[in-house]
Amino acid sequence: MTAGSARLAPYLLTGPALLVCLCLLLAPLGATVLLSFYDWGQYKGIVEEFTLKNWVEVVSDSYFLEVFLRTLRIALAVTVLSMLLGIPEAYILNRMSPPWRGIFLLIVIGPLLISVVARTLGWALLLGSTGILNQGLISLGLLKTPVEFMFSETGVIIALTHVLVPFMILSVWASLQRLDPQVENAAISLGATPSAVLRRVVLPQVVPGILSGAVIVFALAASAFATPAIIGGRRLKVAATLAYDEFLNTLNWPLGAVVATLLLIALVVAVVTSNRMIERRYAQVFE
Amino acid sequence: MSRNGPLALAFHALFVSFILAPILIVCAVAFTPEGFLSLPTRGLSLRWFRAILDYPEFIRAFRDSVWLAALSSTVAIGLAVPAALGIVRYRFPGREAMTALFMSPLMVPHVVLGIAFLRFFSQIGLSGTFLGLVLSHVIVILPFALRLVLAASYGMDQRIEHAAVSLGANAATVFRRVTLPLILPGVVSGWMLAFINSFDEVTMTVFIASPSTTTLPVRMFLYIQDNIDPLVTSVSACLIAMTGVVMILLDRLYGLDRLFLGGGKA
Numbered sequence: 001m002t003a004g005s006a007r008l009a010p011y012l013l014t015g016p017a018l019l020v021c022l023c024l025l026l027a028p029l030g031a032t033v034l035l036s037f038y039d040w041g042q043y044k045g046i047v048e049e050f051t052l053k054n055w056v057e058v059v060s061d062s063y064f065l066e067v068f069l070r071t072l073r074i075a076l077a078v079t080v081l082s083m084l085l086g087i088p089e090a091y092i093l094n095r096m097s098p099p100w101r102g103i104f105l106l107i108v109i110g111p112l113l114i115s116v117v118a119r120t121l122g123w124a125l126l127l128g129s130t131g132i133l134n135q136g137l138i139s140l141g142l143l144k145t146p147v148e149f150m151f152s153e154t155g156v157i158i159a160l161t162h163v164l165v166p167f168m169i170l171s172v173w174a175s176l177q178r179l180d181p182q183v184e185n186a187a188i189s190l191g192a193t194p195s196a197v198l199r200r201v202v203l204p205q206v207v208p209g210i211l212s213g214a215v216i217v218f219a220l221a222a223s224a225f226a227t228p229a230i231i232g233g234r235r236l237k238v239a240a241t242l243a244y245d246e247f248l249n250t251l252n253w254p255l256g257a258v259v260a261t262l263l264l265i266a267l268v269v270a271v272v273t274s275n276r277m278i279e280r281r282y283a284q285v286f287e
Numbered sequence: 288m289s290r291n292g293p294l295a296l297a298f299h300a301l302f303v304s305f306i307l308a309p310i311l312i313v314c315a316v317a318f319t320p321e322g323f324l325s326l327p328t329r330g331l332s333l334r335w336f337r338a339i340l341d342y343p344e345f346i347r348a349f350r351d352s353v354w355l356a357a358l359s360s361t362v363a364i365g366l367a368v369p370a371a372l373g374i375v376r377y378r379f380p381g382r383e384a385m386t387a388l389f390m391s392p393l394m395v396p397h398v399v400l401g402i403a404f405l406r407f408f409s410q411i412g413l414s415g416t417f418l419g420l421v422l423s424h425v426i427v428i429l430p431f432a433l434r435l436v437l438a439a440s441y442g443m444d445q446r447i448e449h450a451a452v453s454l455g456a457n458a459a460t461v462f463r464r465v466t467l468p469l470i471l472p473g474v475v476s477g478w479m480l481a482f483i484n485s486f487d488e489v490t491m492t493v494f495i496a497s498p499s500t501t502t503l504p505v506r507m508f509l510y511i512q513d514n515i516d517p518l519v520t521s522v523s524a525c526l527i528a529m530t531g532v533v534m535i536l537l538d539r540l541y542g543l544d545r546l547f548l549g550g551g552k553a
Contacts, residue, residue, distance in 0.1 A: 013373030014385055017366040017429065021388050024426050028407035029395070035406055085302060092299045095291050102538075104299075108306055109543050110534045115487045117507045118523035122309025124515055125316060125324065132312060132326075162309060174548050223396030225490040226504075230511055240398040240490070247402060247494065260402045264395060271394055 029264070036257035046253055054258045064242070064259070071239040074157055075222035081161040082217045086168030087210060091202070093169070094176040105173075112166045120227045123159035124150065127231065151233040159231045160221050167220065168213040175209025176202075208282040215274045219267050239263045310527060317524035319517050335521035345522050348506035352486055355417070355502060359424035360432065360481035364474060366425070367432040372466070375440040393430045400427065401494030408495060415497030423495060427488060428481035435480060435546070439473020476541040483533060 036054055039047040058064045093104055111119060126133045127149035134146040149155040179202065187201045188194075225240040232238065237245070239259060246256030291299070312326075319325050320332035339345055374386055392400070404423045405414065413419040443466070451465045467474070489504040496505045503526070510519050537546055
């Protein structure tokens with residue numbers, strides 16, 4: 001191979017993918033940001049004139065603020081719940097012996113491959129006022145009248161936690177796999193109690209895994225669409241379902257583009273800064 | 288290694304029931320003999336599975352979904368294999384930026400992608416077309432395909448290729464007879480993961496699908512928005528069963544945790 005073709009080779013190999021990403025990812029995203037600055041009217045449609053009115057409308061209207069706050073609240077709740085459930089479960093899985101470990105790992109992570117619509121449908125069946133959860137709680141005497149979990153934030157949070165908790169388990173699982181079991185044994189031989197080993201030896205080493213799992217869960221929860229649309233119904237809007245409405249029902253595309261741009265910026269900033277912080281703080285773990 | 292205590296096992300049992308409950312309930316309700324949503328307490332019936340056959344929209348959407356997933360994951364793998372080899376073999380200006388760009392669709396919310404493609408395709412006259420669906424799906428699944436091919440390429444011993452070259456093989460032969468067979472597990476798993484992600488995608492597709500070309504998850508989503516009846520549970524049950532088969536295949540072939548975590552030393 002000549003020196004010239006060796007210099008060219010990497011670009012020839014990555015070229016097709018690069019071209020596709022430039023034309024089909026950066027161009028459409030750029031066009032969306034541009035769209036958010038266009039004028040729109042009920043009868044005139046989209047007018048390609050620069051205006052800030054969509055941005056002013058979204059920022060000043062308390063309805064949009066409410067939707068964004070609800071999205072943030074749901075995403076935070078789902079992240080916390082996923083941590084509370086996912087961290088212990090990953091730890092328990094890691095301590096299982098081989099045949100069971102593989103089987104339960106498949107059961108716990110496998111649902112990631114099942115369509116979100118099918119999984120959410122299950123929660124709609126469980127959570128409805130005549131659903132299984134209500135019947136169970138009533139027959140146990142814990143409830144007198146059925147509670148409507150459907151179309152409520154609680155319902156959305158429960159279903160979203162179910163959809164996203166496997167990501168938390170995966171992330172914690174990965175960092176548990178990197179642990180050296182000898183360190184645990186050393187702590188035990190030095191007289192540490194099991195809880196001290198967990199708290200002072202295991203936990204500090206898996207913190208980066210927990211945090212990066214939390215970032216993934218938060219980002220996916222904040223931009224989730226199908227689950228809040230089905231469980232939350234038409235009334236309980238989050239950012240993603242709001243944008244959907246503006247695009248396909250109200251047909252105010254520029255306004256929907258503002259919502260989408262805000263969501264994109266908020267998430268990219270949140271993900272990039274938290275990943276930076278995690279990597280800097282725990283640099284030694286990522287060597 | 289210490290065992291899990293009874294408390295831990297109780298937590299584990301509760302957690303596994305939490306994970307399985309909504310999936311099992313869908314499958315149980317699908318077998319109801321009644322005309323409304325209920326658990327099959329009066330025996331099992333296949334009437335709602337037969338009802339799928341009378342509802343051609345689901346069948347057509349399923350066929351479109353399979354074609355879409357097969358086409359877009361093949362295109363994505365076709366882009367990912369050379370790109371991965373370029374990234375692994377060479378150090379060149381823009382290498383990190385390019386890798387970040389290829390992986391970036393993972394970070395962009397699918398609802399934003401849906402909006403972006405809806406606008407973009409209506410501008411260039413691709414809205415509502417099957418080609419538009421394929422192109423948008425290629426973008427979304429490229430990171431999954433690329434990550435697994437990258438992991439396989441990093442894990443490959445390049446001296447084997449050098450040996451082939453020194454024995455007189457030309458570049459095409461080396462790729463076909465040496466490189467490709469060595470990275471094949473990564474390529475196959477990458478294709479399957481890309482296929483599943485394309486097949487399951489709903490958030491982005493709901494924006495750009497048209498009534499005539501739509502996918503199964505979108506069709507199910509729109510159906511559920513109107514009303515939930517046993518028909519959609521039997522469709523979901525079929526989907527869950529098929530996914531289960533693929534899941535076990537992938538686990539045998541590659542290991543499910545490695546599949547999601549990127550595997551190897553990427």
